[in-house]
Amino acid sequence: MGSKALSSFLKQNLDDLKSKGLYNEINILEGANGAIIKIDGKELVNLSSNNYLGFATNNAMIEKSIEATKKYGVGAGAVRTINGTLEIHRQLEKRIAEFKHTESAIAFQSGFNCNAGAIQAVMNKKDAILSDALNHASIIDGCKLSGAKILRYKHNDMNDLRARAKEAKESGLYEKIMVISDGVFSMDGDVVDLPGMVKVAEEFDLITYIDDAHGSGVMGNGAGTVKHFGLSDKVDFQIGTLSKAIGVVGGYVAGSKDLIDWLKVRARPFLFSTSLTPAASAACIEAFDIMTKSPEIVEKVWENGRYLKKGLKGLGFDIGHSETPITPCIIGDENLTQKFSKRLYEEGVYAKSIVFPTVPLGTGRVRNMPTAAHTKEMLDKALSIYEKIGKELGII
Structure with a gap:
């Protein structure tokens, strides 16, 4: 039978989430995560993927992953620090550092693991971390794991950051102070004021960390x-x-050689979890090569983003203040957001509803992500469906 306490906890809380429109149904894709996806035999224009450049289905990357699998095997066979570091891992990290214009780089199994490992490898209970109010969950968890004092500052507000940095520095309570922020905020699509952050960091000798x-x-x-x-x-x-x-799986930290050398001996996900597969590593190297040789693929994402933004705004949707191709349609009420997403699905557009706790209560939205793989025809189809459902539900 199992624990009655656990059963009661789960039933009560699952029912509560469902009643508030906060329960997330997981859909199963019957094929690749491309510009068009198939779920339950139904083809949909896909606007919920993070596959920004369409690389998840790139043929050259698929071939490289197959070659690497045949050469190195399906897995690395050990953690990096024992004998799980293959030549392909060294090549990947060298390529990342070149691409990011840093001295060195270290690859992890996921972006979440980067934040879980890198922050606590450098920060501890004698330190403080200034963290943007809208930072990603993995940053928040990484900060908690470090044991450092977490000081939140208003979202992208450099005046508030400066005030809190000054207070933290002058208190004399902390050995080191870090400022940490997303580069692009995933739910709103706005961009960090990096020049402002760097100015504050230089004034108060803050360690700077951009996810x-x-x-x-x-x-x-x-x-x-x-x-x-x-x-x-x-x-x-x-x-x-x-x-x-990049379209594969994994994450990385790029920085000075000394920083990366330190993470290789102190970042716990690197030390205690088997490394990236050879296939993933090879596919990632090819992705960096493609971006270097064909920069127009990045411009295509921006072109499609501008087109979708203009169309949605013209229809009367609230698309917030995005500065990137990420295009939210902010609905507000959680149940209405879920209903809107469901009706889009029924009409042929996959645009997943995003509600609390991913975004604050009352700011439910559908997050749209056009990719380099979308055609104008696909986006036009999506816009016509948005118009139909927006009017049907009284959103526009």
Whole structure:
């Protein structure tokens, strides 16, 4: 029978989530996660993927992954520090550092693991972390794991950051202070004020940490938000993912050689979890090569983003203040957001509802992510369905 206490807890809380429109149904894709996806035999225009450059189905990357699997096997066979570091891992990290314009880089199994491992490898209970109010869950968890004092500052507000940095520095309570922010905020699509952050960091000797999961492959001709602002030499930690624009799986930290050497002996996910598969590593290297040789693929994401934004705004939807191809349609009420997403699905558009706790209560939205693989015809179809359902539900 199992524990009655657990059964009671689960039933009560699942019922509560469902009644408030906060329960997330997981859909199963019957094929690749491309511009068009199939669920339950139904084809849909896919606007919920983080596969920004369409690389998840790139033929050259698939071939490289097959070659690497035949050469190295399906798995690395050990953690990196024992004998799980293969030549393909060294090649990947060298390629990342070149692409990010840093001295060195270290690859992890996921972007989440980067934040879980890198923050606590450097920060501890004698330190403080200044964290943007809208930072990703993995940053929040990484900060908690470090044991450092977490000081939240208002979202992208450099005046508030400066005030809190000054207070923390002058208190004399902390040995080190870090400022940490997303580069591109995934739910609103806005961009960190990096020049402002760097200015504050230089004034108060703050360690700078940018999680560029949604900026890598999109900002700075693909090299990310830090490169976009020309501040590669001013940011200590550049975190990226290999799971979004790169289209595979994994994450990385790029920075100085000393930083990366330290993470290799102190970052717990690196020390205690088997490394990236050879196939994933080889596919990622090819992705970086493609972006370098064909920068127009990055421009295509921006072109499609501008087109979708213009169309949705013209229809009267609230698309917030996105500065990137990420395009939210902010509905507000959680139940209405869920209903809107469901009706889009029924009409042929897959645009997943995003509600609390991913976004604050009362700011439910459908997050749209056009990719380089979308055609104008696909986006036009999506816009016509948005118009139909928006009017039907009284949203526009």
